[in-house]
Amino acid sequence: xxxxxxxxxxxxxxxxxxxxxxxxxxxxxxxxxxxxxxxxxxxxxxxxxxxxxxxxxxxxxxxxxxxxxxxxxxxxxxxxxxxxxxxxxxxxxxxxxxxxxxxxxxxxxxxxxxxxxxxxxxxxxxxxxxxxxxxxxxxxxxxxxxxxxxxxxxxxxxxxxxxxxxxxxxxxxxxxxxxxxxxxxxxxxxxxxxxxxxxxxxxxxxxxxxxxxxxxxxxxxxxxxxxxxxxxxxxxxxxxxxxxxxxxxxxxxxxxxxxxxxxxxxxxxxxxxxxxxxxxxxxxxxxxxxxxxxxxxxxxxxxxxxxxxxxxxxxxxxxxxxxxxxx
Amino acid sequence: xxxxxxxxxxxxxxxxxxxxxxxxxxxxxxxxxxxxxxxxxxxxxxxxxxxxxxxxxxxxxxxxxxxxxxxxxxxxxxxxxxxxxxxxxxxxxxxxxxxxxxxxxxxxxxxxxxxxxxxxxxxxxxxxxxxxxxxxxxxxxxxxxxxxxxxxxxxxxxxxxxxxxxxxxxxxxxxxxxxxxxxxxxxxxxxxxxxxxxxxxxxxxxxxxxxxxxxxxxxxxxxxxxxxxxxxxxxxxxxxxxxxxxxxxxxxxxxxxxxxxxxxxxxxxxxxxxxxxxxxxxxxxxxxxxxxxxxxxxxxxxxxxxxxxxxxxxxxxxxxxxxxxxx
Numbered sequence: 292x293x294x295x296x297x298x299x300x301x302x303x304x305x306x307x308x309x310x311x312x313x314x315x316x317x318x319x320x321x322x323x324x325x326x327x328x329x330x331x332x333x334x335x336x337x338x339x340x341x342x343x344x345x346x347x348x349x350x351x352x353x354x355x356x357x358x359x360x361x362x363x364x365x366x367x368x369x370x371x372x373x374x375x376x377x378x379x380x381x382x383x384x385x386x387x388x389x390x391x392x393x394x395x396x397x398x399x400x401x402x403x404x405x406x407x408x409x410x411x412x413x414x415x416x417x418x419x420x421x422x423x424x425x426x427x428x429x430x431x432x433x434x435x436x437x438x439x440x441x442x443x444x445x446x447x448x449x450x451x452x453x454x455x456x457x458x459x460x461x462x463x464x465x466x467x468x469x470x471x472x473x474x475x476x477x478x479x480x481x482x483x484x485x486x487x488x489x490x491x492x493x494x495x496x497x498x499x500x501x502x503x504x505x506x507x508x509x510x511x512x513x514x515x516x517x518x519x520x521x522x523x524x525x526x527x528x529x530x531x532x533x534x535x536x537x538x539x540x541x542x543x544x545x546x547x548x549x550x551x552x553x554x555x556x557x558x559x560x561x562x563x564x565x566x567x568x569x570x571x572x573x574x575x576x577x578x579x580x581x582x583x584x585x586x587x588x589x590x591x592x593x594x595x596x597x598x599x600x601x602x603x604x605x606x607x608x609x610x611x612x613x614x615x616x617x618x
Numbered sequence: 619x620x621x622x623x624x625x626x627x628x629x630x631x632x633x634x635x636x637x638x639x640x641x642x643x644x645x646x647x648x649x650x651x652x653x654x655x656x657x658x659x660x661x662x663x664x665x666x667x668x669x670x671x672x673x674x675x676x677x678x679x680x681x682x683x684x685x686x687x688x689x690x691x692x693x694x695x696x697x698x699x700x701x702x703x704x705x706x707x708x709x710x711x712x713x714x715x716x717x718x719x720x721x722x723x724x725x726x727x728x729x730x731x732x733x734x735x736x737x738x739x740x741x742x743x744x745x746x747x748x749x750x751x752x753x754x755x756x757x758x759x760x761x762x763x764x765x766x767x768x769x770x771x772x773x774x775x776x777x778x779x780x781x782x783x784x785x786x787x788x789x790x791x792x793x794x795x796x797x798x799x800x801x802x803x804x805x806x807x808x809x810x811x812x813x814x815x816x817x818x819x820x821x822x823x824x825x826x827x828x829x830x831x832x833x834x835x836x837x838x839x840x841x842x843x844x845x846x847x848x849x850x851x852x853x854x855x856x857x858x859x860x861x862x863x864x865x866x867x868x869x870x871x872x873x874x875x876x877x878x879x880x881x882x883x884x885x886x887x888x889x890x891x892x893x894x895x896x897x898x899x900x901x902x903x904x905x906x907x908x909x910x911x912x913x914x915x916x917x918x919x920x921x922x923x924x925x926x927x928x929x930x931x932x933x934x935x936x937x938x939x940x941x942x943x944x945x
Binding site: 454472547549553554581584588 | 753754755766768770771773775776777778779780781782783784785787788789790791792799800801869872873874876877878879880881907908909910911912915
């Protein structure tokens with residue numbers, strides 16, 4: 292009997308789902324639009340139909356397979372309650388009883404669980420990726436925002452109300468840049484992809500850098516991939532963007548280390564594809580901010596999850612973790 | 619059979635020990651000098667003799683009592699290894715196998731454990747104090763430094779190497795005041811008792827406050843109790859010291875909340891005796907720095923441990939926690 296888990300990732304535009312084996316291979320996957328109509332029950336029915344098709348598909352190829360459950364990563368997900376709460380980038384208003392709605396569609400599946408996408412990625416790293424065998428680590432996901440997941444004693448930290456792991460919103464610079472959450476100077480406003488763009492425009496303003504490769508892009512055009520390409524081409528502004536992004540991120544990682552004493556910190560997401568451009572200054576800054584007792588022993592590693600499948604694979608990891616918990 | 623636990627607190631000057639019942643009452647206590655001779659084995663022998671006297675004393679009063687074990691709070695303690703490592707304010711050099719030395723003296727006791735003093739206080743709060751029944755909380759201990767202990771899912775967080783909980787060393791102000799750990803701008807340099815003194819001198823310099831009640835004290839004379847007395851008397855500088863200390867502490871608490879999502883944060887130590895002077899600005903600052911999802915639900919509470927016995931009582935809590943773990 293080949294055991295399989297389903298992973299679902301609810302995004303603002305699309306919801307992707309896939310069936311994943313115990314080694315993290317995606318056997319089949321699909322996608323539906325995350326609707327704008329705000330009717331959660333209708334949406335879950337549509338999602339369930341799509342998943343049922345996938346199950347049929349996989350079962351025809353692997354007649355001896357067993358589906359254990361469905362793990363879902365979603366914004367503003369509350370693990371304890373199985374709800375999506377006041378997600379500003381989804382059309383569903385208020386509190387959506389996601390797991391209850393899903394259970395009505397799959398009464399035969401024992402393991403249904405929901406958490407936010409950064410936590411799902413963190414579990415993915417632990418179950419299938421570079422954190423296999425680690426009991427204490429942290430994962431930062433760098434993208435449109437900065438999310439994080441924390442593992443202590445082998446378990447994901449949800450905190451008192453299920454919302455732990457908002458490391459993207461620790462304050463780095465008092466009265467610094469404005470954050471989407473209404474705060475200021477948070478890690479996210481410096482180390483997310485849009486944060487890197489803001490740094491680029493700050494630096495062009497500082498140096499009046501008319502000759503920068505980035506100087507012909509509008510604020511709405513410029514993205515972190517363009518900054519990376521410019522850095523590779525030797526553009527001074529772009530190179531300094533990576534230096535500063537690493538400087539800020541390292542400060543935040545050092546805070547995380549002082550609080551949690553992890554074995555390793557994993558970095559995941561688009562900007563981490565820049566490799567040494569981002570890892571070198573990040574590690575240098577973290578080390579310079581660490582107390583002596585923590586110096587030269589915290590590993591800062593790239594995630595081993597494949598960027599394309601990470602959302603599905605991470606979400607499916609929730610299922611294996613639930614199986615482990617209930618055994 | 620009345621079950622009892624022994625608590626030991628290793629300080630720079632004195633080592634205090636006491637026998638504590640399950641309700642946190644100290645039945646008997648004593649103290650020896652923490653020696654300057656650097657001979658750990660000799661010191662542990664002396665400590666053991668003192669503890670043996672106490673046990674004899676308690677057993678004569680309560681013939682049906684049973685001593686379960688010894689919990690110790692000490693600087694630079696490594697819970698996993700039972701060692702005290704490179705403690706700069708103790709005379710013992712290098713790594714002291716504290717638990718091994720103690721076990722040789724008490725082979726009949728099953729539960730021997732060691733952790734740092736902030737962690738011991740945190741366990742004390744959970745076993746005997748205001749955190750009874752809480753599974754996710756944080757404790758900040760304000761004194762000469764700022765320590766902290768973190769409880770997640772009912773367990774103290776030690777991290778990968780036993781040194782988690784250094785919340786006093788998260789960075790609040792980039793390139794801020796110098797910290798004893800070689801870092802800069804850490805929470806400890808603003809929110810410890812000496813940090814409050816530094817703030818007082820900064821403010822007197824800023825305002826040329828020759829009429830402040832604090833203006834006749836030298837840098838080495840002024841302490842946080844004097845600042846409190848001056849604040850009660852309406853001294854403007856002293857009042858602003860509390861405002862600023864609360865402002866800084868609230869920033870740090872908000873970071874802690876974003877990362878860990880605790881149910882409550884407890885404040886312990888000398889400066890917290892100032893009550894509203896410190897709690898009000900701390901809570902206001904924390905709330906102003908929190909993301910919406912965390913606002914108005916994190917309790918900030920004074921520790922319920924009695925200041926005088928807290929070190930012994932906290933250390934003894936380690937024993938009950940070990941008993942619970944091994945059952």
